[in-house]
Amino acid sequence: MDIVQGDMMSVKYWDEEIETLPREGLESIQLSRLKKLVARMYKTVVPYREKMEAAGVTPSDIKSLADLAKLPFTVKDDLRDNYPFGLFAVPMDEVVRVHASSGTTGKPTVVGYTQDDIVLWSNVMARALTCAGASKKDMIHNSYGYGLFTGGLGAHYGIERLGATVIPVSGGNTKRQITVMKDFGATVLLATPSYALNLAETMDAMGVDPATMPLRIGVFGAEPWSENMREEVEAKLNIKAVDIYGLSEVMGPGVAMECLQSERGMHISEDHFLPEIIDPVTGEVLPPGSEGELVFTTLTKEAFPIIRYRTRDISRLYYEKCACGRTLVRMEKVLGRTDDMLIIRGVNVFPSQVEHVLMSVDGVEPHYQIVVDRIGNLDTMSVQVEVSEDIFSDEIRKLEKLTQFIQREIKDLLGVSCKVQLVESKTIQRSEGKAKRVIDNRKI
Template sequence: MIIHEVETYSENEMKALQLTRLQETLKRVYGNVPFYHSKFDELGLKPEDIKTVEDISKLPFTVKADLRNSKPFELFATSMKEVVRIHASSGTSGTPTIVGYTEGDINNWADIVARAIAIAGGEADGVFQNAYGYGLFTGGLGLHYGGERLGMATIPISGGNTTRQINIIEECKPTVIAGTPSYILRIAEEMESMGKDPLESSLKFGIFGAEPWSEELRKVLESKLGIKACDIYGLSEVMGPGIAMECHEAQDGLHIAEDHFIVEVINPDTLQPVPDGEEGELVFTSLTKEASPVIRYRTGDIASITRGTCSCGRTTARMSRVKGRIDDMLIIRGVNVFPSEIEECLLRNEDLVPHYQVHLYHEDAMDHVELHVEINEQIYRNCNDDLKNDYIKTVAKNVRHDMKNYCLVTMKVNVLAPGSIPRSEGKAIRIIDHRKKGLPV
């Protein structure tokens, strides 16, 4: 369902709108944020020097360290009197970053997320179960306000309490559910363990994000729940969820809210733009954010961009599913591997369930990788007791072979009994770095 004509703007119409909003944003940050004022002056730039959308390449980048190294409200472009809400990033990759919102920001955000939910299949007469965590994390409240703005009956259940999640699904008959894909998978598995069939639920659409997930995991979620599983993208530093949303019709890239954000894709080493369709680091500039706008924010997320009219009728640029973060990339004996690539490979194996962890060690002056996977309980239970050890050895051998052929890496594989790998009620912890005293990364 297309709920705003801007979703079908021509390229020229969108660029004209973007340029007007970009110029307004640049004036705001140059006049009110000393950090950006200094950055512009160092380059000899004034806001009025930006005369086309393409001129954005003249502007300085912003990186997460800039936000972390500033005092909490130092990068705000408005007075605190105008700020009505403060959020913070999850801090999974370091110190959380603080972001502010004016009343105008909250309204714009609600509109953006309402559009995103509609893109994923939500409708005003439906019921929306929001299993994202509420609080400083932007996921919960971001999706909540969007659901209400769209006109859906929104259930603020938050994350956790899986039994209650299932009860609410049965009693309130939601048509759309949102949460991290790993946690929604846990809900489906818990339903099965209770003797309930997830396919018999009222759910039709799922909105999943906040962690990288693979096409193979999409297939698992869709087959277990009988839904269309769609990817949502957002960062607190830029706005929150809703920056981009995958449509349920095509499921072929996430439509970016280009009237609120300009997207670029750059080579993270050279910082030069890459052609459409080529993977690189996503860079976003906010166009309507009042309290804490960002200019050319380097997200660290790896994806590509395609343009053209989608089969759903929208003309906005689409970003691919995020392959991973630059700082999540593993370098195993000279080969670059993202956790999402490991996941995609593992989920093709019917002997395994969709849970895994990568353990990193440093021994004998070298880094070592150990992959922990979990055996499929039903297959394991039906296996003759005398053959179980041989079966596990065969599974481990097959996984090592698949990793070598698909991911081009050799790693030790530890096949665990059903239920051994911890389940998460939020973001799944996929990498355990024992080189850093066991801290998850």
């Protein structure tokens, strides 16, 4: 995939032919690749063959994209049950790299890559970065963690494929990161949104004005974040903040990327990753524009392809052509996750909904934590949120009034009562990766 010729700063596409292909052409590519994928998985990966046989499906049954719904889902337990390499589709001597999840909820999920997979991933990430407005001329500061987590190395190889200069700083040592960004003249920042806010706060403490730096774009992902947090990050870092989506089981970062023109989500590289939206309860495929659980089938991966993987991410798909000219389907910014969703007295609550309320209140800092408990048989939810020093040092009556206002706003939006505690700035522990937004003390 060659980048469009011409002035590098005005490039819109990494692979214009694919990114602007009419729907019929995209679907033809998808169907051809899907048929080959299912046949190969049936032949080479025993657990997939067993699941297909149990569902009464064979590769010859896949005659149209609609037939994808005949295939069984893959869930995270399938990966854990076949830990570590039981779902790989190539011999281990063809695997050049493995990554794994943190394993905080059980055995880690392990994924593998052939050399061709690494090339594919690099191109997908280069496409994503171009979509975000980056080019060969950029100095890109990569604060995603390196190691078994896919973020750091996935982004790194994409930056190099793009031809830009990568600063492979990884996470942690925040003051040093700011010095490096300033001295090296970083123009693009890759990080989790919560760490971006941590950087902004530390810059302020160090007396560094982001407006004096050449930084212009922030590519943020790996955790859900609200539109209000986007505005907060943009204001504090003086940048344009764009959303990137990926997950280890599907590829890593670069599965979808927000363009500078889109007002309705991130473009999915659907020539490689075939998306569906399903009802998370029934598994039924939902029509375009419906809110539901995002499901992916990888069409081109060699070492670790996956069929109908239930991401647990809640989103929507939009198929209209974007203002940027891309025809690639867009996924709405992730609302939350079905497995992160809190059920409080029968009400579904996503942390991002709470964040949306908090970030719309003047004087509230972008650092909060939700604590869920069970007293007797009753679930309770409390929210600790930092406020600015001026507000925290204000008179008690004003603090009480602000507390009550936030409680009402949360109740009005979510339909659930909660206790709000205003705390002093810098009270809540900072994150150098994914922020821990929820502490659930219930024994469920």
